[in-house]
Amino acid sequence: MWVALNNLLKRGFDILLAAVALIVLSPLMAVCALWIKRDSPGPVFFRQDRRTKHGRVFHMYKFRSMVVNAENMGTGLFNYKDDPRVTKSGHFLRTTSIDELPQLINVLRGDMSLVGPRPCVTYELGDFDTLNRRFKKRFDVVAGITGYAQIQGRNELPWDVKADFDARYIDLYRKWGVALDAYIILKTFAGVFARKDIYENKADGSLSDEKAAELANDEIIRLAHE
Secondary structure, three states: OHHHHHHHHHHHHHHHHHHHHHHHHHHHHHHHHHHHHHHOOOOOEEEEEEEOHHHOEEEEEEEOOEOOOHHHOOOOOOOOOOOOOEOHHHHHHHHHOHHHOOHHHHHHHOOEEEEOOOOOEOOOOOOHHHOOHHHHHHHHOOEEEEOOOOOOOHHHOOHHHHHHHHHHHHHHHHHHOHHHHHHHHHHHHHHHHHOOOOOOOOOOOOOOHHHHHHHHHHHHHHHHHO
16 A cells, blocks of 8 residues: 555655656756757757666667767777767767756656666676576566665666665665655755766676776666576
């Protein structure tokens, strides 16, 4: 009963805040769209297949902050400091997290929540059906724009640590409900204004970005299936 009530409140909370945020921030989003179009060739929005609750695939939207087809270049899904694929406008959008604002549309559609585990790219963790329980638990709930893992360290955290924090969020949510979501949203704003933990860290600083990304990707998939 408690969980069902909180899930209902959570959905109402998501719809209300996402709708209000889209209305209030629409002038800012329009300016960003114009800047992206003037700054580099390509579309304003970046669309990518991600996974949400039970592994369902959906199209997640962001403001485009990299050159077109960036995920098939260089370090792929990994973004280290001074990544040459990031555009001038994209650098600002990423450091301020404004690139994430189009995901408010995903929240209204029900693909995402304001708070939950960040949705992974469909192939990021390897084969979904064979994920171990440690990594699969994060798919027990709807993906979020921000989450418990993000207020602990954002991109600097390795994937296995993120998975543990995501599991911790699910357990805490069952106890605290939407009060936990409100706390995470407030902490997220504090982190955004501080512009902390934006880039991923290389395990070995002596490696090239491309080699570090390759090894990190292999390690993620190994941990997700061991």
